[in-house]
Amino acid sequence: MTVPAEQTDDWGVLSALPGNPLMWVLILSEMLVFGALLAGFAAVRLLDPTAHAAGQAALDPIMGGLNTLVLVTSGLFIALAVRSRVDGSVRGARLWSAGAMVLGVVFLIVKGVEYAAKAAEGITIETSGFFTLYYLTTGFHAAHVVMGLIVLGLVSWKCSVENMETGAAFWHMVDLVWVLIYPVVYLVR
Protein backbone atom coordinates (compact mmCIF):
# COMPACT_ATOMS: atom_id res chain seq x y z
CA MET A 1 0.00 0.00 0.00
CA THR A 2 1.34 3.43 -0.90
CA VAL A 3 1.54 5.95 1.92
CA PRO A 4 0.66 9.51 0.84
CA ALA A 5 3.57 11.95 1.10
CA GLU A 6 1.70 14.25 3.46
CA GLN A 7 1.36 11.34 5.94
CA THR A 8 5.07 10.43 5.85
CA ASP A 9 5.96 14.08 6.58
CA ASP A 10 3.62 14.34 9.56
CA TRP A 11 5.79 14.83 12.68
CA GLY A 12 2.89 15.81 14.95
CA VAL A 13 3.72 18.77 17.19
CA LEU A 14 7.29 18.71 15.87
CA SER A 15 5.95 19.80 12.48
CA ALA A 16 5.54 23.32 13.88
CA LEU A 17 9.33 23.64 14.24
CA PRO A 18 11.40 25.12 11.38
CA GLY A 19 13.76 22.74 9.53
CA ASN A 20 14.36 19.08 10.32
CA PRO A 21 12.26 17.99 13.35
CA LEU A 22 14.85 15.40 14.43
CA MET A 23 17.45 18.15 14.68
CA TRP A 24 15.18 19.89 17.20
CA VAL A 25 14.95 16.68 19.21
CA LEU A 26 18.76 16.66 19.24
CA ILE A 27 18.90 20.35 20.25
CA LEU A 28 16.50 19.73 23.13
CA SER A 29 18.48 16.65 24.23
CA GLU A 30 21.78 18.51 24.13
CA MET A 31 20.32 21.39 26.12
CA LEU A 32 19.24 18.91 28.80
CA VAL A 33 22.66 17.23 28.91
CA PHE A 34 24.61 20.49 29.08
CA GLY A 35 21.99 21.90 31.47
CA ALA A 36 22.73 19.01 33.83
CA LEU A 37 26.47 19.72 33.58
CA LEU A 38 25.87 23.42 34.36
CA ALA A 39 23.68 22.44 37.32
CA GLY A 40 26.69 20.37 38.39
CA PHE A 41 28.72 23.59 38.69
CA ALA A 42 26.07 24.91 41.10
CA ALA A 43 26.42 21.71 43.16
CA VAL A 44 30.23 21.92 43.18
CA ARG A 45 30.00 25.54 44.32
CA LEU A 46 27.70 24.52 47.18
CA LEU A 47 29.90 21.59 48.24
CA ASP A 48 33.21 23.46 48.11
CA PRO A 49 32.86 27.22 47.47
CA THR A 50 36.55 27.89 48.08
CA ALA A 51 37.78 25.38 45.49
CA HIS A 52 35.12 26.60 43.06
CA ALA A 53 36.22 30.22 43.48
CA ALA A 54 39.88 29.24 43.08
CA GLY A 55 39.05 27.31 39.92
CA GLN A 56 37.15 30.21 38.38
CA ALA A 57 39.94 32.63 39.31
CA ALA A 58 42.40 30.43 37.38
CA LEU A 59 40.36 30.81 34.16
CA ASP A 60 40.76 33.71 31.73
CA PRO A 61 37.35 35.34 31.04
CA ILE A 62 38.85 37.22 28.08
CA MET A 63 39.66 33.96 26.28
CA GLY A 64 36.17 32.60 26.99
CA GLY A 65 34.60 35.86 25.82
CA LEU A 66 36.74 35.87 22.70
CA ASN A 67 35.53 32.37 21.91
CA THR A 68 31.92 33.49 22.45
CA LEU A 69 32.39 36.28 19.91
CA VAL A 70 34.00 33.78 17.51
CA LEU A 71 31.08 31.35 17.77
CA VAL A 72 28.27 33.93 17.48
CA THR A 73 30.03 35.32 14.39
CA SER A 74 30.32 31.83 12.90
CA GLY A 75 26.60 31.45 13.69
CA LEU A 76 25.91 34.56 11.61
CA PHE A 77 28.01 33.15 8.77
CA ILE A 78 26.20 29.81 8.66
CA ALA A 79 22.80 31.57 8.86
CA LEU A 80 23.88 33.67 5.86
CA ALA A 81 24.97 30.44 4.13
CA VAL A 82 21.45 29.04 4.51
CA ARG A 83 20.00 32.32 3.27
CA SER A 84 22.29 32.25 0.20
CA ARG A 85 21.34 28.64 -0.58
CA VAL A 86 17.61 29.41 -0.25
CA ASP A 87 18.16 32.35 -2.62
CA GLY A 88 19.71 29.93 -5.12
CA SER A 89 23.43 30.64 -4.67
CA VAL A 90 25.36 27.42 -4.01
CA ARG A 91 28.67 29.29 -4.31
CA GLY A 92 27.55 31.91 -1.79
CA ALA A 93 26.37 29.20 0.60
CA ARG A 94 29.69 27.37 0.38
CA LEU A 95 31.69 30.56 0.93
CA TRP A 96 29.71 31.56 4.04
CA SER A 97 29.88 27.99 5.31
CA ALA A 98 33.67 27.98 4.79
CA GLY A 99 33.85 31.19 6.83
CA ALA A 100 31.86 29.57 9.63
CA MET A 101 34.19 26.54 9.55
CA VAL A 102 37.32 28.70 9.73
CA LEU A 103 35.89 30.38 12.84
CA GLY A 104 35.08 26.94 14.27
CA VAL A 105 38.77 26.06 13.89
CA VAL A 106 39.71 29.39 15.54
CA PHE A 107 37.46 28.42 18.48
CA LEU A 108 39.30 25.11 18.86
CA ILE A 109 42.70 26.83 18.67
CA VAL A 110 41.73 29.30 21.43
CA LYS A 111 40.41 26.39 23.51
CA GLY A 112 43.67 24.52 22.91
CA VAL A 113 45.67 27.56 24.06
CA GLU A 114 43.55 27.68 27.23
CA TYR A 115 44.07 23.96 27.92
CA ALA A 116 47.82 24.31 27.31
CA ALA A 117 48.02 27.26 29.72
CA LYS A 118 46.23 25.26 32.41
CA ALA A 119 48.45 22.24 31.81
CA ALA A 120 51.53 24.47 32.15
CA GLU A 121 50.22 25.59 35.55
CA GLY A 122 49.84 21.94 36.58
CA ILE A 123 46.03 22.11 36.48
CA THR A 124 44.42 18.83 35.38
CA ILE A 125 41.00 17.18 35.41
CA GLU A 126 41.84 15.86 38.91
CA THR A 127 42.83 19.21 40.43
CA SER A 128 39.37 19.87 41.91
CA GLY A 129 35.69 19.15 41.38
CA PHE A 130 35.46 22.43 39.49
CA PHE A 131 38.16 21.42 37.02
CA THR A 132 36.70 17.93 36.59
CA LEU A 133 33.46 19.56 35.47
CA TYR A 134 35.33 22.24 33.50
CA TYR A 135 37.20 19.70 31.39
CA LEU A 136 34.15 17.44 31.00
CA THR A 137 31.87 20.29 29.93
CA THR A 138 34.25 22.23 27.69
CA GLY A 139 35.81 19.04 26.30
CA PHE A 140 32.39 17.59 25.44
CA HIS A 141 31.46 20.90 23.83
CA ALA A 142 34.72 20.99 21.86
CA ALA A 143 33.90 17.48 20.59
CA HIS A 144 30.60 18.91 19.33
CA VAL A 145 32.51 21.68 17.54
CA VAL A 146 34.66 19.04 15.80
CA MET A 147 31.51 17.11 14.84
CA GLY A 148 29.92 20.37 13.67
CA LEU A 149 32.89 21.06 11.40
CA ILE A 150 32.46 17.60 9.83
CA VAL A 151 28.71 18.20 9.40
CA LEU A 152 29.29 21.62 7.82
CA GLY A 153 31.85 20.08 5.46
CA LEU A 154 29.35 17.41 4.40
CA VAL A 155 26.43 19.81 3.86
CA SER A 156 28.70 22.20 1.92
CA TRP A 157 29.57 19.30 -0.35
CA LYS A 158 26.00 17.99 -0.74
CA CYS A 159 24.62 21.50 -0.76
CA SER A 160 20.83 21.11 -0.89
CA VAL A 161 18.61 23.59 0.97
CA GLU A 162 17.50 20.89 3.43
CA ASN A 163 21.04 19.69 4.11
CA MET A 164 22.30 23.23 4.64
CA GLU A 165 19.41 24.03 7.02
CA THR A 166 20.04 20.85 9.02
CA GLY A 167 23.80 21.40 9.26
CA ALA A 168 23.27 25.02 10.26
CA ALA A 169 20.83 23.98 13.00
CA PHE A 170 23.51 21.68 14.47
CA TRP A 171 26.03 24.54 14.37
CA HIS A 172 23.60 26.96 16.04
CA MET A 173 23.05 24.36 18.78
CA VAL A 174 26.81 24.30 19.40
CA ASP A 175 26.74 28.12 19.52
CA LEU A 176 23.72 28.18 21.86
CA VAL A 177 25.29 25.74 24.31
CA TRP A 178 28.53 27.76 24.50
CA VAL A 179 26.54 30.96 25.13
CA LEU A 180 25.15 29.17 28.22
CA ILE A 181 28.49 27.65 29.29
CA TYR A 182 30.54 30.86 29.13
CA PRO A 183 28.87 32.95 31.86
CA VAL A 184 28.32 30.00 34.19
CA VAL A 185 31.92 28.76 34.04
CA TYR A 186 33.86 32.02 33.59
CA LEU A 187 31.81 34.97 34.82
CA VAL A 188 29.25 34.20 37.52
CA ARG A 189 31.03 34.34 40.87
Add this chain to the structure above:
Amino acid sequence: MNMPSPRQLVFAWTLLSALTVASMITGSLGGGLGGAAIILAVTIFKARQILHVYLNLRASTTGWRTLFTALIVLILGIVLSGLWLAQVLPH
Protein backbone atom coordinates in the same frame (compact mmCIF):
# COMPACT_ATOMS: atom_id res chain seq x y z
CA MET B 1 8.74 28.96 6.79
CA ASN B 2 9.48 32.68 6.74
CA MET B 3 13.25 33.03 7.17
CA PRO B 4 15.04 35.98 8.79
CA SER B 5 16.51 38.49 6.33
CA PRO B 6 20.28 39.16 6.21
CA ARG B 7 19.54 42.51 7.89
CA GLN B 8 17.76 40.76 10.78
CA LEU B 9 20.61 38.26 11.10
CA VAL B 10 23.24 41.01 11.25
CA PHE B 11 21.14 42.90 13.82
CA ALA B 12 20.95 39.76 15.99
CA TRP B 13 24.73 39.28 15.66
CA THR B 14 25.33 42.91 16.68
CA LEU B 15 23.16 42.41 19.77
CA LEU B 16 24.87 39.12 20.63
CA SER B 17 28.35 40.62 20.27
CA ALA B 18 27.54 43.79 22.21
CA LEU B 19 25.90 41.84 25.03
CA THR B 20 28.85 39.43 25.19
CA VAL B 21 31.25 42.35 25.66
CA ALA B 22 28.86 43.89 28.24
CA SER B 23 28.80 40.58 30.13
CA MET B 24 32.60 40.41 30.10
CA ILE B 25 32.80 43.92 31.56
CA THR B 26 30.12 43.19 34.18
CA GLY B 27 31.93 39.98 35.13
CA SER B 28 35.25 41.81 35.54
CA LEU B 29 33.61 44.33 37.89
CA GLY B 30 32.39 41.61 40.26
CA GLY B 31 29.11 42.75 41.76
CA GLY B 32 28.23 39.60 43.67
CA LEU B 33 24.74 38.16 43.38
CA GLY B 34 23.35 41.27 41.64
CA GLY B 35 26.08 41.23 39.00
CA ALA B 36 25.55 37.49 38.47
CA ALA B 37 21.79 38.02 38.07
CA ILE B 38 22.42 40.69 35.41
CA ILE B 39 24.87 38.46 33.51
CA LEU B 40 22.44 35.51 33.58
CA ALA B 41 19.49 37.70 32.50
CA VAL B 42 21.58 38.92 29.56
CA THR B 43 22.44 35.27 28.80
CA ILE B 44 18.74 34.38 28.63
CA PHE B 45 18.21 37.19 26.13
CA LYS B 46 21.23 36.07 24.07
CA ALA B 47 20.06 32.44 24.02
CA ARG B 48 16.62 33.58 22.87
CA GLN B 49 18.20 35.59 20.05
CA ILE B 50 20.03 32.49 18.81
CA LEU B 51 16.88 30.38 19.07
CA HIS B 52 14.46 32.93 17.60
CA VAL B 53 16.61 34.46 14.86
CA TYR B 54 19.53 32.14 13.99
CA LEU B 55 17.38 28.99 14.43
CA ASN B 56 14.22 30.81 13.30
CA LEU B 57 12.16 29.54 16.24
CA ARG B 58 10.10 32.75 15.96
CA ALA B 59 8.39 31.04 13.00
CA SER B 60 7.17 28.27 15.31
CA THR B 61 4.35 28.18 17.84
CA THR B 62 4.15 30.02 21.17
CA GLY B 63 4.26 26.66 22.94
CA TRP B 64 7.67 25.70 21.51
CA ARG B 65 9.11 29.16 22.12
CA THR B 66 7.88 29.04 25.72
CA LEU B 67 9.30 25.54 26.25
CA PHE B 68 12.81 26.47 25.10
CA THR B 69 12.81 29.74 27.06
CA ALA B 70 11.56 27.92 30.17
CA LEU B 71 14.37 25.35 29.87
CA ILE B 72 17.00 28.10 29.65
CA VAL B 73 15.47 29.95 32.60
CA LEU B 74 15.43 26.70 34.60
CA ILE B 75 19.12 25.92 33.90
CA LEU B 76 20.32 29.43 34.71
CA GLY B 77 17.93 29.67 37.66
CA ILE B 78 19.60 26.60 39.19
CA VAL B 79 23.00 28.24 38.68
CA LEU B 80 21.89 31.50 40.34
CA SER B 81 20.23 29.59 43.19
CA GLY B 82 23.48 27.69 43.75
CA LEU B 83 25.40 30.96 43.97
CA TRP B 84 22.88 32.43 46.41
CA LEU B 85 22.83 29.33 48.62
CA ALA B 86 26.65 29.20 48.66
CA GLN B 87 26.63 32.76 50.02
CA VAL B 88 23.95 32.32 52.69
CA LEU B 89 24.63 28.80 53.96
CA PRO B 90 27.26 28.39 56.69
CA HIS B 91 30.41 26.48 55.73
